[in-house]
Amino acid sequence: MQILMTGGTGLIGSRLLSRFPEGHQITVLTRNLAEAQMALGRRARWLSSLKSLSNLDEYDAVINLAGEPIADSRWSTEQKERICQSRWEITQKLVDLCQAGNNPPKVFLSGSAIGYYGRQGDEFISEYHQDCYDEFSHRLCKKWEEIALQAESDSTRVCLLRTGIVLSRRGGALVKMMPAFKFGLGGPMGNGQQYMSWIHISDMVAAILFLLEQPDCQGPYNLTAPNPVTNQEFSQILAKALHRPCLFRMPAFVVRILFDEMSDLLLYGQRVLPKRLQEAGFHFQHQHLDEALKSLQLR
Template sequence: MKILMTGGTGFVGSAFIKRYGDQHEITVVSRHPIQAKKTLGPTVSVLPSLAELEHLNAFDAVINLAGEPIADKRWTDAQKERIEQSRWHITETLVGLCAASDHPPHTFLSGSAIGYYGRQGATPVTEDDNTPHDEFSHQLCKRWEAIAQEAASEQTRVCLLRTGVVLAGHGGALKKMLPPFRLGLGGPIGDGQQMMSWIHLDDMVAGIQFLLEHDQCQGPYNFTAPHPASNEAFSKTLGKVLHRPAFFRVPAFVLRTALGEMSDLLLTGQAVLPQRLEQAGFVFEYPQLEQALHASV
């Protein structure tokens, strides 16, 4: 399959290429083409910009994963705009290129996040739930998904990847968590009751491949494992896997003081279930948290 990918040098994109690159002809869009080529290997083609393209006739599928990291910096107004435009603008450009194509890609996979649902407490959430909490993460993902859906046509199906916390020791949230936990200084955040919906990196990239292969799939898909955990249970399980104590609690007010509104991502949560992926026949390699953490650290 000939695939155009944005975000190909990122955590998930590079993992997909490493595992499935020999099964596809992948072209990655990167502002740093020399470094991208060096990182991704000689079999991957690199474009410095989508402006190089007039249409997408040459591609069978698009995987759109680009976006400014949402949890790396305090949410100033300027940072919020960077987070939004890094997702919305590139998706709008891809949709425009689809519209300009005589033979557009048959599949358009576009990133999103479980932040679409906003804070939901401990009540299980599936793709059928249409009562999101209206906050920044929801507004961000709602607009992002709406833009991506504009690529849908009789020729192109659109799948939205509502992604949870992706687990792997070499990147993402877990990489940041490991140093204090390895020192025995880890523990719950706030009251620890906020739910964490997670997915192992191997299941994340396998799920993307699954959607590429199953042409009946379209619409939103929760990319989360079947068993979400509270932050306290997650912390205790990570401590157990590392053979370290995990009782140093980070007070909520400390996070709110340090991170402002962005602390909501850590202090609130949702118990998101992968209902539509499982109904479509996808089987998780790591459905349980402890086995996923053992495989990650």
């Protein structure tokens, strides 16, 4: 299978590159060829621009994971614009190239996030949930998905990857949390009752490969483990995994001072379930948080 991939140097993309079965030929779009080749070597062919392509007829699949990290900086007006455009623009370019050819890719897997649902309470949320909260994360993901769905045709199926908190010891949210917990200063944020919908990096990669190969799969999929936990439960389980106490709590007003509008990601949650993924026959290797953290061998 000939695959065009964006976001190949990110947390998910770099792990995915090491897990493709034999026989797949991967071309990765990246802005920094030298850095990508140094980090990931010969796992893929590297492409610095889409300008050399008039269509995507030579590819069997597109995996679109590119985007400015959403939680690396405060959400200034400028940063929110970068977050949006880094996702919308590349997705639109890929869609346009799909539509420009006579033999478009058979599958288009495009990133999204459970932020699509906006803040929710403790209600279980599946892909069939329609009552989304209208805020920045929802508007970001809604337009991102709408753009990707333009690639859908009789020849091309589109899968939308609504991703939760990806657990990995090599990057992402978990690595940012760990220093405080290692020093015994970690704990719940706000009242701690907001739900955190997480997924182990191995299951994240396995789910992408599953959707890539299943010809009947299309539409939105929640890439989250079947057992979301509250922020308080997450904090206690993480502290236990690191053999540290969980004594401190960060009040909501402090979170808002530190993170401004981005605090919404931390203080409001979603109890998201991977209903359609399981209905399609996908089996999670890591279903419970304590076992998932143990498997990462945190230290």
